[in-house]
Amino acid sequence: MDITIVRNENQEAFENLMPSMFWEKADFVLGAVDENTACGIIAVCEEDTLFNIQYIFVAEEFRRRGIATALIEGIHLMAKECKIDVTYCQYAENADTESLTNCFKKNLFDRDENSSHIYKVLFKDLSVKLLDGKSRMPEDDIWPLAEVTSVVWKSFTYKLNQLAEEDTIPEIEKKANYDQDASFLLMHKGEPVGCILLKKYEESYILSCFCVFGNVSPMEKMRLFQASYQIMKERCSQDTEITVNALTETTKKMVLSLTDGKAKQVGIAATWHYAY
Structure with missing residues (x-):
């Protein structure tokens, strides 16, 4: 070999x-x-x-x-x-990925103590009633990632990484790693206070992060999902799969609510680290 x-x-x-x-x-x-x-x-x-x-x-x-x-x-x-210094990998840990888990253990990687549930959702299971309705929220409070400047992105990642010290939110990846049209930041008076970040994976999508911080209303949380839905409905078939990493209890509740409980848990998000 x-x-x-x-x-x-x-x-x-x-x-x-x-x-x-x-x-x-x-x-x-x-x-x-x-x-x-x-x-x-x-x-x-x-x-x-x-x-x-x-x-x-x-x-x-x-x-x-x-x-x-x-x-x-x-x-x-x-x-x-x-x-x-460090190399890591995150994936859905379940019976199908047992050999990969054993490989990381064998190679002396340490498993992150934080974990979250991974769900699979079909596009047809999303609630049209909740997601396709007209929002009363000002459009300029929701910014597609394609319009987010490097200064605003830096401010957002700084806030999110501070939150990660107390919660299960991971350090965010490069802005370019996310779908620039289907991912959005929620803004208050020019400052980022939340996000929905998606990745395109072949013919499916991955909801990598949904997070809000500060005084954010339920309507504003829903508006983030609605904004992504408007883009995805032009791209997705009824059977398009969406993988959701439910990093917080809020994300879990939103996903189950928006699918009338049809979202299926397929594993636990596992992150492995190796420090030199």
Whole structure:
């Protein structure tokens, strides 16, 4: 088995192992070759002082051969060379991902104590009555991410990361990682006080973060979901899947309310860290 850096000249051999969105966003990719076959891949984004493992996959017929471990060890070596302190990965932990969980344990990663429920929602299960109604809230209080300046985004991430010290909200990712049209910030007098952040994943969506802070009314919370719904209804089929990371009890209640309880829990969000 060989571990190699995936570049333009050899990318074609590995392309079918990873969805296109991860190819577009990854800062670097390592691939595994066994029996002359591209069989494993790991994609990483570099974010400040850490490597963020965005995706790891090994073809089923090549599993239990230590390939995932070898890919992670390759990241370890690169992190040490780059003097990057921490690498981590978040995914839905359930029976289907047990082998990945065991791989992180084996490689001495520490599991984050914070966890949250992961739900799957079909677009057709969303309440049209609640989400497609006309809001009485001023339109200029809801900003699509595409119109958010770097100054406002910096102010927002600072507030959110302060909140993360006391709650289960994770450190936010780069602005470019989120869908620029379907993600929104809630503003009060020019200051960000909440967000709904979505990612496009092939033909589905991931609701990565819904959060409000300060004196925010229930109507304003609903307006964030309504704003995203207006964009998504132009893009989604009735069977489009939406994965929701319910980081707070508020998010959980909103998701169950907006689907009349049809949202299905599919696992627990697991985050693993390795500090050098």
